[in-house]
Amino acid sequence: MTSREPVRIALVGAGRIGSHHATAIAHELHTAELVAVVDPRVDAATALATDLGARPEADARAVLADPEVDAIVVTTPAALHRDLIVEAAKAGKHVFTEKPLTTELAEADECVAAAAQAGVVLQVGFNRRFAPGFAAARRVVDDGRVGTPQLLRSLTRDPGPYDGDPERTPLWTIFLETLIHDFDTLRFLNPGSEVTEVTAHADALIRPDARQAGFLDTSIVHLRFDNGAFATAEASFSATYGYDVRGEVFGDGGMAVAGSGRTSDMEYYGPDGVAYGTSRADTDLLHSAYVAEFAAFVEAVRGEAPAIPTGEDGVKALEIARAAILSVQQSRTVSLGEVAR
Template identity: 55%
Template sequence: MTAAPPPVGGSRPRGIQSGGSALREPVRIGLIGAGRIGSAHAGTLARRVPGAELVGVADAVPAAASRLAGQLGVTAFGSPDELITADEVEAVVIAASSEAHCALIVAAAAAGKAIFCEKPMSQTLAEADRALAAAADVPLQVGFNRRFDAGFAAAHEVVASGGVGTPQLLRSLTRDPGLANPGAVPPWTIFTQTLIHDFDTLLWLNPGASVVEVYATADALVAPEYKPAGLLDTAVTVLTFDNGARAIAEASFSATYGYDVRAEVFGSAGMVTVGDQASSSLTHYGPDGRRVTTVRGDVELFRDAYAGEFAEFADAVRAGREPAVTGRDARRALGVALACIESVTTNRPVPL
């Protein structure tokens, strides 16, 4: 299995269609997880990924699987295990709760299935190592969807081809539009679930470099009443790389203006910026000036990127090659996240 570059370009058409995939048999996919993101993935897999065929869904709660399967006209499996071992399932997309990811990867790999796992792939580095070892012989892709956004992919291409020279200052940020249920947010979520995207982005946009030290600071500014319970809703981190570059990652759970994901790479020969919240090309002018409507959620912002990551997965499965985003990438981003948590705990920079 060899890694291929992600089959996306800087072009507006964000869905990715691999050349001859229509002639190939679509990859028969079973989806585990019928929650918010699982349901969105199911819709994407059922309708928008030429090389994939959604054959069924499962969930720890069978009724949730039944409801989603009914909406899409596919099979509802009685349990994740049943789905994993079903003959008609060729590949498994894991969108269950994060705690279950590692065990599901191990089970799916044992069943010889190709695996797509939502981020975070694991909760600990030990779990990551267990997942990587288990999946050594099957394709394993992780859900760092930003890599399949046309703008982010174009930024990567420019950086990787030397268009900004040597990266020196990088920035990646995530601002989620809302914190619906602060009481339900596990401690450190902002690092392990949110900023983990930014860490992957920053590593990907500083190709070949490794993080040698992190500093992180975080607080509960949106919902301070939940701070005693461990909620951190605002965070800033600084990563120092072995090539000298410094990168900032920041996140907040309370953007009133929508879902905001941006990145910037400044280097010795130029800069790229990427990320735009505009919901369309419309500008509306009136007595209060000119106005552009902004996107409201990840599914809206990354609709094509979600389709793109699954197209890459289907293509890698059919081609028998390693997907463009691997379990090793997931382990690496997790390592940064865990070091950041330690930095917040100790209020010190933490070497990696």
């Protein structure tokens, strides 16, 4: 398509993150146009679409069949990703999908293959790559100032108190939904290398009452890369101080650290010392990163730049998550090669 026309986007999945993304696309992305919001919960679709000047749809097939739709943004539950992505690709629609690409590796492979066959863009929502601090960390890796990475760290802590319902949360959520970000971040900060081994530890420390049922809310994962680097990924479902997302890459040339939950550069000095505020939500802390990744998606759709992170990046992160799950299940180190498809 010519680059002067806005990319016409239909968003599928009008939940919390879908609402954020639809609004960001409609209000802050001059290169795109939000044409439809799809959700089987018609009320939700209608409310969001009306608010943003788009049309509501109950069924994704309507937008996949619509020649006036160039691309879809997938913000449904992960279990629905595979079908949506494959169908969209077949319909010639470009796809931006929230992480994880899928929860099953075989399905992830199918998505990548479908997009490749159709020649459409498939981009995965690993937003940290677009956060200024993480992007800057990658630049000092790329320019050689970090040298060869030797020790890496990435962590995600959701703002507390935890108010989820363990009974309604799939057991492997911490790996497939949370740590998947860290697995991608670690690959991003150690470019050109791949993970070879995973040793994962996890438990229900926030909700020990749900431990018996297999619930996991706290985890720490050790990774080995093929360039020798060691890495740690860490997650918690509840940080009292807000949303905490950090990265660190240490090499034989130096170290880059990224990530701060600061809400602004204001500091208050009072009787209790010095204090500054922290972000309470990903949509707050990473809002500009979300906008930037959609801008990159539009550029990829227009053929102006490659889609990054790619479907393959989504597969790689999922492989690591799957290896971590196997590691927890079997209480041992797992080679990436062992992960079944």
